Amino acid sequence: MKSRASVPNSQFDLLLVPGLGRLLQWRHARSLLQIPVLIVSVAMIVHGLFGPTLAPKNLATTLTWVHFRGALVLVLLAAGNFFCLACPFMLVRNAARRLFQPRLNWPRALRNKWISVALFALILFTYELFDLWASPLWTAVLIVAYFLAVLVVDGFFKHASFCKFVCPIGQFNFIASTVSPLEIKVRRQSVCNVCATKDCIRGRREAASPFVVTQRGCELALFQPHKVGNMDCTFCLDCIHACPHDNVGILSRVPASELMTDPRRSGIGFFSRRKDIGALALVFTFGALVNAFGMVSPVYALEAWIGTRLNVHSEAPVLAVIFGFFLLVEPVVLLGVAAWITRTWAGSKRAIVPLALRYSYGLVPIGFGVWLAHYGFHFLTGLFTFIPVTQSALARIDWPILGEPNWSLTGLPRNLAQPVELGFLLLGLAGSLLVTYHLAEGDVHERPYRAFTPWAAVCLILFASAVWLMLQPMEMRGTFMNMGG
Ligand code: SF4
């Protein structure tokens, strides 16, 4: 039995919660969470491929676009990256790795986030182009494609190459979890200082044959004593199981605090030198707005106007213009102007690009607020829709154990969901103002308010845009409320 390192008094440790802590420390805790999610994923694929073609009646579309996304952001807000912990793709990958061991290392030139940032933007784009939310078939195909991509990438490449360098959902979770209140972290640095084995990264091996790994160390190359924050952490619990001193916990911290500082992070380096992670922060933030913009009525007028100007009749080039504007032009202009003001008016010593890169992390909370407002809205207004859809799916296979579908079950009325949306946006705005002020203080000691002002203006512009979007007539994607138009 391992002797547990004590936890600093000021910190809450999820692993010390009676019952839950023991469960999470159980060797098979991850599989226990992954198996039900895998079963639900298979049901979604089957229903998506062979079930009703109407999105609000299909498990693939309802669970993916209403429940999964909403639950994902709410869990990230309340706790941390527990969805990566329960990831069914990793369960299938681990099973496949019992048969085929990967032999290659991920290419050095690709050890960054550029592929995953491009895939993240591509998924947002295809979501709009192919109306994925309305197509059970294409939603099921996307899930199958995801499983195949995991098997191919991690079939060839060692460690967690897919999670770290490819998976767009993972990147979403990593960047969003920088504002989560929980972090997997060492309890006492002093214990690590005298630790001889470093099993949290190397893994545990059999004493008799050191080539046999009995417990994996961190596949994401995060060395616990030097790990800072949640970036790249899948909450897989491997380090917790591997540490021989029981020195790794799931500890509380101030949400978003990791965005305010710039230490050297194990497996990542300095945030201020990682243009790829800065780009991820921007696609995350501005992508939240463009994704919400795709579901409000004015987008159709804009699409029609762009189509006429370009004299094109297909949607792809029109959407490309919209995405190009919101994901490239708008961030470059807003951050460029703010960085220029910070240099010239506040006297920051950094050049424009490093300045914009450093402050881009300050926009993550408002971006997360927009995702929360958007996905939270669909989640709340479609909260109970999975019940009649499941009833209907079971009735379809002549196993109506849940009774006849009750299609009157939907969710909260819009007028109740909207104040919650506004609350999320305000929370995001407050977080971004706090982080950018801290960054300004660190950047220009003497005149922090001058450095802060342009970034506060950027945060307010994003907030005002999100509130405007929230007040527009909206499509109720994936629920029966959209049947009216
Ligand atoms: S295994 Fe890692 S986390 Fe555990 S004491 Fe050693 S260095 Fe620290």
Ligand code: SF4
């Ligand atoms: S092993 Fe690595 S990815 Fe897994 S929980 Fe620990 S630090 Fe996070």
